[in-house]
Amino acid sequence: MDLTIHTPGTAPERSKPIAADSLERYGFLPNLHGIMAESPVMYEIYRQTGATFARRTLSVLERQIVLRAIDYENECHHCMAVHSPIATRERIPGAILSALRHGDPLADPKLETLRSFAAAMTRTRGQVGQAELDRFEAAGYTRENLIEAIVAIGYEVLGNDIDHVAATPLDAAFEAYAWSKPEPVQQADAA
Template structure:
């Protein structure tokens, strides 16, 4: 197995040092995902920006969690599933929802299940949803902005999920209990 470096804010490439310092201020640690991404300062910067933008998207905290975990689950990301479970817990998301999202069990709320199903379809079909799929989504009260914000989330999660697959990123100790 090819190993990737887990950089710190001291030994990272110069352009990544301020990004890792920012991560440390934000999380209290440098998440291993960020430590791996530091190898490519542009990837780390793009990921952090995409994350920030999606956090300010048209979705609520709960809806963002559903979208993130739908993508993480589809990509079978060993790192992002527990990390986003911990983030969801910090957001106050109901434990039953967190567990269903992590395990792939159906969600009790039909609207959230539709959000999850639409997100998975978007990823699986590489953005080629049928008019009927889009109309069902819109009829449930979601918007075209929601659909396009989902595309933003896919971009963000492809960056993290694929990085974690390549690097076999170890799950940070603080997130291990959520695995």
Template sequence: MVQFTVHDENTAPEDARPYLEAGKRRLGFVSTLNAVMAESPELLAGYNALAEQFGKSSLSGPAKHVVWITTSVLNGCEYCVAAHSTLAVKTGVDEGTVQALRAGKPLSDNALEAVRRFTERVVTDRGWVGDQEVEEFLAAGHTRRQVLDVILGVGMKTLSNYTNHIAHTPLDPAWQDQEWKRDEA
């Protein structure tokens, strides 16, 4: 197995350090995901830019968590499922919703279920989502802008999911309570 360095503010390439510091201000610690991504300041910068833009997207807070967790479950990213489950619960997403997402099960909230189903189609069909699925998403009260916002969130998570797969990113202690294994979905 190829070992990737889990950088800190002292070992990271100079261009990555501002992004590690920003992440530390947001979370209170440097996540191991950011610490691994720091090897490529461009990857870390790109990931952070996508995260910032997705944060500004037209999706509700809970819908953003649906996109993050759904994408991560489908991509089998144990790190991201644990991290985003923790953050979802911390920001007030219902525990039952988080557990259903982790298990790949339908949600009781119709609007969030439409986000889950649409995100699932985007990921599993690699963007080749049929008109019927798009129409169903729109009929559930979502907008064309939100179709594109889901794509932004899937792209963001794909960067981190793939990084974690290749680098075998160790799980941060902050995410341990929501640890998840791929066979749980």
């Protein structure tokens, strides 16, 4: 099924105020938002969840780690590309952003616990074991942080799934950040 990439002018009436807000925020209507505009309910939930998650207890860095770990696990080419310059604007260190884009462990043990937890939650659809939960808590994260990580998964999966269904073309503004999940490195068999 082909999904329309709406413009502010072609968006359904109930989506027009949200599209106008996106236009003001980005200077253009990102393709993913144009697709979401087809459903005012989807578009509103996505934007409201994002705005609510912005008031989290996790730091800006921790928030980006969770969201990019989700994009990596879900192989969301569009979301990783679009959010990489946002992470850069939020002053996420280049080494951390690079590691997130490559699926590499983070050097900081606490941040790596957060990254691996978000990745495991995404991969297993929330079916992580007690050991994973214990590691999360032992790293210094709270129950509130845990619930916020789950909110982040719900939020990011909305965008990931729309991107996958629509095969969202990457906006020209984000082409420099184009991304695809790296192929696993093949280990040579020991002789």
